[in-house]
Amino acid sequence: MNILSGIDLPGDLVCGSFMIAQDIYEQSRERGDDVRFFVLKSTAGSPLVAGAIELDVAKSDGSDYVNALRSAIEFQLAGWSPDVIHLHHLAYGMAQALSMLPFSAPRLAFAHGTDVYDAIRDEEARSLAGRIAKSSDQVVFPTVSLVRDAIETGIQLDPRRVVIAPWGVPDAIGQPEYRSLENSKQVIVASRFTANKDIQTVVEAAALLPPEISVSIIGEGRERETLLKIRDDLALEDRVMIEPMMPRVSLWRRMRAATVAVFPTRETEAFGLFGVECQVQGLPVITSDLPVFGEVFGGSVERFRAGDPADLARVITSTVESDTKLRALSAAGLVNARRYQLSSKLKDLLSLSDALVSRK
Incomplete structure (x- = not known):
């Protein structure tokens, strides 16, 4: 053909x-x-x-x-x-x-x-x-x-x-189990930097997190300079890393070093591919409360009110500080990801x- x-x-x-x-x-x-x-x-x-x-x-x-x-x-x-x-x-x-x-x-x-x-x-x-x-x-x-x-x-x-x-997502891109990371509490986000993807909410939420939780934001887009300014104004240079987008395989490796992933889209999302790729590797996922995420992820993720930094910080903190919750989300995510082989x-x-x- x-x-x-x-x-x-x-x-x-x-x-x-x-x-x-x-x-x-x-x-x-x-x-x-x-x-x-x-x-x-x-x-x-x-x-x-x-x-x-x-x-x-x-x-x-x-x-x-x-x-x-x-x-x-x-x-x-x-x-x-x-x-x-x-x-x-x-x-x-x-x-x-x-x-x-x-x-x-x-x-x-x-x-x-x-x-x-x-x-x-x-x-x-x-x-x-x-x-x-x-x-x-x-x-x-x-x-x-x-x-x-x-x-x-x-x-x-x-x-x-x-x-x-x-x-x-590829049938076997990661390690199908939750990895307990006792010495690392890291949030990962990978996205285009646009108003709709709402990475700003993640940066603002980072200011409300316990100091031991760091945030890695990976991506590119027209809001990059705005995000850097917000981060610097909040004095978060040591806790919020904003990095260029990287090849897919490299991104998968970074997922395996994280504690939880965040998908903060504010208005319109097609599917949520990044979140499912995280789940395939046993990484717990937090999403905004858009209906599309309910359709794709069901009960396999934690949710926060879209555009609300305080609520996101609350959900991240309660999730990262509970190994029981992390393990449950990891297991539920693996089951969900199998729907999208x-x-x-x-x-x-x-x-x-x-x-x-x-x-x-």
Whole structure:
């Protein structure tokens, strides 16, 4: 099967979207599919998705940018045609550019969360997301909660085309047991630094934690300088480490050295991949009280009121200081994570493409 896809982000950016694409298209290639996956030119390293084709197009807004993407892709595809087109991020330029190409192949769109969040705040993004959804044969959402968010945002969806297909994590990425860390009480967070991800609440909560609890925040984004200033203003330089995002395997190693992970998203979340990856390794997880986390994690996590630093500090402290609670969360997390084994979830995702092509 020939699969055409792409995401207009720098190819070496470590983010959930590329992790998901990496899992999907590595499996596709292993079964013999010819995948043409386009990304923007990497800023420093190699593309995270193996075999990705880099486009030397500067990211911007507007029709000129979309047309530049389209022209660059057409040049790369000379003489090749897809059996199916995957449109990642409903409100991104790459999805629009791919949808404009003169191919009759069926289209499978994937909502990732940031596209729905952007649509909440931007009418143009909302309109584009609706057009991409309308032009697609099916639209894949990882959770029912994200579908609700999209509908409430005003994105027009045909219920007959919506498919719920949860994401997955590698079947054996860690150590399936809780590790008692008597000399270390460390909170770990890994995320993009955006208002929605609400890392600010974590930094502010750190000021209310007992001094023996440290916080490691790993990520990149436009709020990095703001977070550093808040940390320094609170005199937390020795207890709150803010580090660049790192490769996935390195991040897994850092998870194994932590005591608990925090997922603080304030408004819209697609799934919670970081949290499930933590659970696979036996790491207890604390999330905000968004409905999506109830859908994905059930009772296997502790929760705090979204956007409330005092409540987060309370939950972190009561969790970290109770070995009994940590062990219970670790065990519950392992059970929950087995629901999202990558091997089975990839079969579900790839079967959607197979079905669309067979009906063509």
